[in-house]
Amino acid sequence: MFDHITVLKNEMVQSLNLPVDGIAIDCTAGGGGHTAALLDALGPGGKVFAFDRDPMAFQFLSERFAKDLATKRLVLCPNPFSEIQEVAEKYEIAGKIDGICADIGVSSPQLDLGERGFSFNKDGPLDMRMDTSSGDNAAHVINEYNEQELADIIYKFGEEPKSRFVARAIVQERSKEPITNTLRLAEIVANAIHYKTKSKKHPATKTFQALRIYVNQELEELETLCRDGFDILKPGGRIGIITFHSLEDKFVKQYFNTLGKGKKIPAHLSRAPLTEDQVAAYKDVKGKIVKPFPLIPSEEEQSENPRSRSAKLRTIEKL
Numbered sequence: 001m002f003d004h005i006t007v008l009k010n011e012m013v014q015s016l017n018l019p020v021d022g023i024a025i026d027c028t029a030g031g032g033g034h035t036a037a038l039l040d041a042l043g044p045g046g047k048v049f050a051f052d053r054d055p056m057a058f059q060f061l062s063e064r065f066a067k068d069l070a071t072k073r074l075v076l077c078p079n080p081f082s083e084i085q086e087v088a089e090k091y092e093i094a095g096k097i098d099g100i101c102a103d104i105g106v107s108s109p110q111l112d113l114g115e116r117g118f119s120f121n122k123d124g125p126l127d128m129r130m131d132t133s134s135g136d137n138a139a140h141v142i143n144e145y146n147e148q149e150l151a152d153i154i155y156k157f158g159e160e161p162k163s164r165f166v167a168r169a170i171v172q173e174r175s176k177e178p179i180t181n182t183l184r185l186a187e188i189v190a191n192a193i194h195y196k197t198k199s200k201k202h203p204a205t206k207t208f209q210a211l212r213i214y215v216n217q218e219l220e221e222l223e224t225l226c227r228d229g230f231d232i233l234k235p236g237g238r239i240g241i242i243t244f245h246s247l248e249d250k251f252v253k254q255y256f257n258t259l260g261k262g263k264k265i266p267a268h269l270s271r272a273p274l275t276e277d278q279v280a281a282y283k284d285v286k287g288k289i290v291k292p293f294p295l296i297p298s299e300e301e302q303s304e305n306p307r308s309r310s311a312k313l314r315t316i317e318k319l
């Protein structure tokens with residue numbers, strides 16, 4: 001079983017506007033909800049390439065889509081989506097893609113299974129790697145990085161205003177005994193912060209988010225996806241990205257704005273007459289933003305699936 005409710009499923013498929021015999025990529029296949037919807041939208045002549053770097057998701061997808069894999073309508077790729085360009089070149093589909101879907105972040109099984117180490121509510125080893133076969137886990141970061149490095153990570157990727165208190169508490173506590181499990185870290189963070197607000201959020205939410213983003217290099221992955229994903233679309237092809245927190249949404253919004261409206265002319269140049277080359281460089285519009293505002297889940301979807309509440313879908317079409 002892979003218990004994950006797909007977010008903005010119909011909205012994603014509609015916004016990609018795929019031709020029936022087209023080629024689509026699902027960058028974050030997870031439990032396969034968007035993958036299945038893309039296969040349905042494409043019809044028998046279409047083809048989907050589905051990425052997931054989590055071996056557990058990959059195993060599930062291999063079983064769920066055995067038939068589509070056998071007919072080669074679906075190809076599974078165990079790569080991080082930052083390798084989208086290399087994979088597209090390998091399969092000779094670069095420049096031929098009609099739609100790219102990305103549903104950024106963690107799946108429900110990753111969050112809900114204590115042993116994956118993402119949850120501050122369930123005890124487990126401090127792992128947090130999506131790809132459990134490579135890279136340093138969260139325990140390494142928590143026990144080996146110095147106080148300044150920890151504070152910077154927690155501030156930059158968690159936007160935690162009390163990052164310095166949290167980092168100091170972590171360093172003090174680990175000197176007694178290494179911090180190796182999620183609940184101990186959650187308790188250390190909660191004791192360090194002493195929030196007096198009535199927020200229902202667990203005080204360790206931002207610190208756990210920061211560690212997860214850092215361990216999985218999520219922002220670097222997203223940057224590469226925006227750049228290389230857009231490059232391998234065919235003219236008229238679209239990329240739709242669902243994000244779940246402000247850091248990611250801010251990045252996608254700015255990136256799509258630059259593609260769709262050109263770069264902002266810096267203040268010191270804006271009053272001087274610009275040369276033709278300067279105008280061309282700043283007004284180099286490469287895409288059309290499909291909707292000026294992000295799509296968000298309906299009230300019904302939000303009440304059925306509270307995890308969908310912060311989701312935002314932005315889509316851009318290549319000119």
Ligand SMILES: C[S@@+](CC[C@H](N)C(=O)[O-])C[C@H]1O[C@@H](n2cnc3c(N)ncnc32)[C@H](O)[C@@H]1O
Pocket residue numbers: 004005006007027028029030031032033034035051052053054057079080081082103104105106107108130221
């Ligand atoms: C929110 S879930 C996607 C759920 C999926 N859309 C569905 O309907 O079941 C995100 C998935 O993307 C994967 N993932 C996240 N970042 C990735 C990356 N950079 N490269 C490849 N897979 C990634 C995670 O392992 C996870 O399974």
